[in-house]
Amino acid sequence: MWSETLLASTVDGLLIGVVYGLAALGLTLIFGVMNVVNLAHGPTMTLGMFGIYLSATKLGLHPFAGLVLVAAGGLLLGVGIYVVAVKRVIDAPHLASLLATFSVNLMIVGVATAIFSTSFRNLSHDLGVLRAGPIAVPGTRVAAALLAVAVAAALQVFLTRTRLGKYVRAVAANRAAAELVGIPSARVLALSFGIGTMLAATAGGLIALSLPFTVLSGGVYELKSFVIVVLGGLGNPLGALVGGVVLGLIEGIVPVFARATWVPVLEYGLFVLILLVRPSGLLGGGR
Amino acid sequence: MGTQRRHAPTVVAASLLVLSAALPALAGSASMRETMFSVLLAIGLAASLNILLGYCGYASFGHVVFFGIGGYAGFYLVAVQGAHLATAIAGGGLVAGAFAAGLGAAILRLRGPHFALATIGVNEAVKALIVNIEPLGGPTGMNLNVSVFRAYGGAAGMLWAAYGTAAAIAVGAVVLGGLVRTSRFGLGLLVIREDEDAAAVLGVVAWRYKVGAYVLSAVFPGMLGALFFFKQGVIEPAGAFRLDLSVELLVMVMLGGAGTVLGPLVGAGSYQLLRSGLLTSDLEVLGVRIRDVQLAVAGALLLLVVQLVPAGLVGWARGRWLALRSRPA
Amino acid sequence: MILHLHRVTKAFGGLVAVRDVTFAVAPGQIAGLIGPNGAGKTTLFNCINGVVPITAGRVELDGRAISGLPPHAVARLGLARTHQIVRPLKELTVRENTIAGACFGRERHGLKAAARLADEALERLELSSLAAVPAGNLTIAMKKRLELARALAAQPRLLLLDEVLAGLNATEVGQMVRTIRSIRESGVTIVMIEHIMHAVMALSDRVLVIDRGTLIADGEPKAVARDPAVIAAYLGKPSEPADADQDGVSPEAPR
Ligand SMILES: Nc1ncnc2c1ncn2[C@@H]1O[C@H](COP(=O)(O)OP(=O)(O)OP(=O)(O)O)[C@@H](O)[C@H]1O
Ligand SMILES: [Mg+2]
Numbered sequence: 031m032w033s034e035t036l037l038a039s040t041v042d043g044l045l046i047g048v049v050y051g052l053a054a055l056g057l058t059l060i061f062g063v064m065n066v067v068n069l070a071h072g073p074t075m076t077l078g079m080f081g082i083y084l085s086a087t088k089l090g091l092h093p094f095a096g097l098v099l100v101a102a103g104g105l106l107l108g109v110g111i112y113v114v115a116v117k118r119v120i121d122a123p124h125l126a127s128l129l130a131t132f133s134v135n136l137m138i139v140g141v142a143t144a145i146f147s148t149s150f151r152n153l154s155h156d157l158g159v160l161r162a163g164p165i166a167v168p169g170t171r172v173a174a175a176l177l178a179v180a181v182a183a184a185l186q187v188f189l190t191r192t193r194l195g196k197y198v199r200a201v202a203a204n205r206a207a208a209e210l211v212g213i214p215s216a217r218v219l220a221l222s223f224g225i226g227t228m229l230a231a232t233a234g235g236l237i238a239l240s241l242p243f244t245v246l247s248g249g250v251y252e253l254k255s256f257v258i259v260v261l262g263g264l265g266n267p268l269g270a271l272v273g274g275v276v277l278g279l280i281e282g283i284v285p286v287f288a289r290a291t292w293v294p295v296l297e298y299g300l301f302v303l304i305l306l307v308r309p310s311g312l313l314g315g316g317r
Numbered sequence: 318m319g320t321q322r323r324h325a326p327t328v329v330a331a332s333l334l335v336l337s338a339a340l341p342a343l344a345g346s347a348s349m350r351e352t353m354f355s356v357l358l359a360i361g362l363a364a365s366l367n368i369l370l371g372y373c374g375y376a377s378f379g380h381v382v383f384f385g386i387g388g389y390a391g392f393y394l395v396a397v398q399g400a401h402l403a404t405a406i407a408g409g410g411l412v413a414g415a416f417a418a419g420l421g422a423a424i425l426r427l428r429g430p431h432f433a434l435a436t437i438g439v440n441e442a443v444k445a446l447i448v449n450i451e452p453l454g455g456p457t458g459m460n461l462n463v464s465v466f467r468a469y470g471g472a473a474g475m476l477w478a479a480y481g482t483a484a485a486i487a488v489g490a491v492v493l494g495g496l497v498r499t500s501r502f503g504l505g506l507l508v509i510r511e512d513e514d515a516a517a518v519l520g521v522v523a524w525r526y527k528v529g530a531y532v533l534s535a536v537f538p539g540m541l542g543a544l545f546f547f548k549q550g551v552i553e554p555a556g557a558f559r560l561d562l563s564v565e566l567l568v569m570v571m572l573g574g575a576g577t578v579l580g581p582l583v584g585a586g587s588y589q590l591l592r593s594g595l596l597t598s599d600l601e602v603l604g605v606r607i608r609d610v611q612l613a614v615a616g617a618l619l620l621l622v623v624q625l626v627p628a629g630l631v632g633w634a635r636g637r638w639l640a641l642r643s644r645p646a
Numbered sequence: 647m648i649l650h651l652h653r654v655t656k657a658f659g660g661l662v663a664v665r666d667v668t669f670a671v672a673p674g675q676i677a678g679l680i681g682p683n684g685a686g687k688t689t690l691f692n693c694i695n696g697v698v699p700i701t702a703g704r705v706e707l708d709g710r711a712i713s714g715l716p717p718h719a720v721a722r723l724g725l726a727r728t729h730q731i732v733r734p735l736k737e738l739t740v741r742e743n744t745i746a747g748a749c750f751g752r753e754r755h756g757l758k759a760a761a762r763l764a765d766e767a768l769e770r771l772e773l774s775s776l777a778a779v780p781a782g783n784l785t786i787a788m789k790k791r792l793e794l795a796r797a798l799a800a801q802p803r804l805l806l807l808d809e810v811l812a813g814l815n816a817t818e819v820g821q822m823v824r825t826i827r828s829i830r831e832s833g834v835t836i837v838m839i840e841h842i843m844h845a846v847m848a849l850s851d852r853v854l855v856i857d858r859g860t861l862i863a864d865g866e867p868k869a870v871a872r873d874p875a876v877i878a879a880y881l882g883k884p885s886e887p888a889d890a891d892q893d894g895v896s897p898e899a900p901r
Contacts, residue, residue, distance in 0.1 A: 125376040126623055126627060130620060133616040133620035133623065137613045137616035144605070253441060256434055256438070291445070294444075295446050297445075298439075298441040301434075305434065306424065306426075501749055501760075504745065507735070508750075510737075511736060511737060512733055512735060515733040518727060518729075519751065521750045522718050
């Protein structure tokens with residue numbers, strides 16, 4: 031019995047962890063390219079949740095079609111945030127970009143609270159239950175995890191195979207040098223912020239497929255994303271996915287052995303510890 | 318740089334603070350007192366944060382952790398040990414300062430966003446830990462028996478006593494900020510803020526200065542935490558370690574002018590008054606009640622400050638003044 | 647010997663920036679340190695004052711081993727330096743910059759005493775009229791002077807100057823040469839990196855030449871200028887190995 035519970039929790043943690051990883055990928059991409067910690071990350075996840083919810087309830091769209099809308103909207107929103115809030119402070123001290131993105135956070139949460147209040151929403155899209163031996167998992171969880179992997183893979187192809195993606199990597203590696211060889215860094219930065227935001231919104235949408243949420247849920251997932259990017263190393267895309275899975279597994283497995291309230295203690299303790307002793311993350315090469 | 322000129326901002330700030338703190342008492346108005354209490358609280362917290370953020374250049378996003386820790390320490394002393402408020406406040410400051418001293422050397426090796434993230438992590442970790450500590454009430458926290466207030470002249474008397482104490486602590490924090498700013502220690506912090514590597518080459522023992530600043534910036538928040546939660550009569554993890562309050566403090570310091578003595582006073586004062594103004598206003602713009610979107614208004618304001626006046630109100634004014642003075646005649 | 651380097655080597659990964667360098671400087675001397683761009687001169691300074699840990703060897707100040715000490719400890723033993731890429735404390739005034747030099751250097755002065763020393767140093771470098779200006783607003787040439795004023799205010803016994811003449815015009819070079827001489831006359835030992843040959847030759851009691859990390863000559867200015875190895879090191883560099891580089895392409899310190 032015990033090992034079955036453990037197995038089920040592991041699978042559960044793995045599935046949600048991949049989705050966490052996708053969200054964190056957005057955060058880490060933006061940091062990697064422009065050295066900005068995006069404090070509007072959580073609210074953009076919230077908007078993804080409400081995007082998919084509203085397109086299903088108001089427009090009658092299938093959630094997966096809603097997801098495409100959410101992704102497109104996220105891209106536009108990200109470019110907008112970059113132009114309005116980030117562009118002017120990108121070379122200022124870190125505090126400036128942190129506060130600039132936080133101001134966007136406040137604005138989104140403020141407006142969203144006024145419109146939607148802070149009550150719980152539930153999409154409860156049902157895709158049946160998948161069974162494999164003793165394990166039973168909701169189909170939506172599996173679908174969300176698979177979609178997250180697909181999006182991450184698409185990002186990888188974009189970054190390594192397309193000209194634009196190579197531009198993004200060049201700007202991330204060395205903006206001044208990229209500008210010297212004629213890469214339009216201003217537009218590439220805007221695009222990168224857009225993609226980062228798109229990933230966050232998409233991950234939000236995937237979470238909303240199977241979990242209830244409020245206007246404030248984004249804040250919770252934002253903190254999780256922080257933990258994940260630090261586990262994986264700030265700016266390291268692969269690290270974000272691995273970190274997401276690690277976090278998912280902690281959340282899945284620890285409650286089998288201890289009270290669930292110890293999970294955040296462990297998460298944040300680990301977070302601080304890694305920052306202190308291994309700031310380049312679990313995958314990074316030392317300090 | 319005569320001594321008098323050097324301390325002028327501190328004297329101005331302290332007098333301003335004492336005068337405005339006296340207003341509710343003179344008017345005998347309880348509602349004014351409550352508004353001013355929140356302003357004084359914010360000023361005390363912002364002035365403390367300014368020592369680390371403004372002088373030393375380390376952006377602590379989780380500074381509220383000291384407020385929470387001090388709050389819990391003080392509350393425990395009063396509720397469980399039956400201590401007096403004064404003891405609780407001293408205890409709150411002491412515990413917060415000790416926590417900063419223990420943590421400082423490790424966490425202050427991090428710079429920029431890594432430091433900011435670590436401070437958030439510490440706040441969340443402490444919050445999560447306290448949820449699991451039963452003697453501190455776990456997730457539901459602790460309550461004070463109302464009878465405790467009898468020693469302070471009943472509930473009403475207690476509120477005035479708390480108000481006076483808050484004023485005293487706020488003045489203390491602002492004066493401390495001024496003294497640090499004009500001291501040799503403060504100069505060391507400024508050098509670190511400008512260029513930490515160059516500071517070392519000049520002979521500044523950076524970690525000692527940074528830890529010193531961290532501890533100083535933690536003590537008054539600890540005291541204020543003890544006072545605040547005593548006044549509330551309840552404390553629970555979610556209310557004691559509010560990350561949004563923490564970021565609001567950064568906003569206040571930036572708004573007024575990081576690194577200036579008057580900045581936290583101006584920033585925290587105007588921010589809190591604006592906020593309570595928005596919260597109680599019936600103003601409508603385009604059919605939207607401003608009260609409902611006060612968070613968004615605060616956000617827009619922050620964006621404007623960061624983009625247009627990064628030095629803050631006081632910093633901007635000071636810059637203009639210096640520019641005028643140093644223009645060759 | 648006030649400064650003694652014994653077989654100092656510094657490697658950045660596979661790149662050996664300083665290789666097996668040994669020399670000593672007597673009190674009161676001005677030693678010129680020259681060499682082509684990227685030879686390892688700045689790195690050698692970084693090794694001396696502890697900005698980068700050395701890979702092998704030993705550095706002694708007044709017979710006391712200082713290799714392994716952090717930069718602030720070295721500063722307190724009476725060593726001050728200027729940076730090739732100037733590092734003014736931008737938002738502090740010129741005077742505050744200089745006071746900082748006096749406060750935290752050898753004597754750990756209080757603010758009052760430090761202010762007095764700072765004012766002297768500013769006077770000496772003719773910066774007094776700019777005392778209240780934020781250091782970030784200065785021109786490059788003035789920032790160079792500020793670097794020197796800040797180092798001087800620390801009352802060092804040994805002063806390391808990294809290309810303080812670079813980027814100055816002829817008049818300014820002349821002024822600076824006089825200033826450096828007067829600093830030496832007040833009893834401070836100086837090691838100076840410089841590309842402007844006539845200034846090095848005029849100021850130095852001896853000249854050290856380093857090429858690709860290795861010390862290839864050490865002696866009287868005249869003798870060194872005639873040394874075939876030195877000429878070979880500079881060969882292929884058309885004009886004087888002049889000041890083509892002062893916008894500082896080479897990294898100063900690890901970040
Ligand atoms: N922190 C560092 N990390 C890696 N390599 C470094 C570092 N500092 C210097 N180097 C390398 O060491 C070599 C020597 O550089 P250094 O700056 O000491 O030369 P220099 O003689 O001062 O040159 P210049 O005359 O141009 O100032 C160069 O190849 C440089 O790239
Ligand atoms: Mg050099």
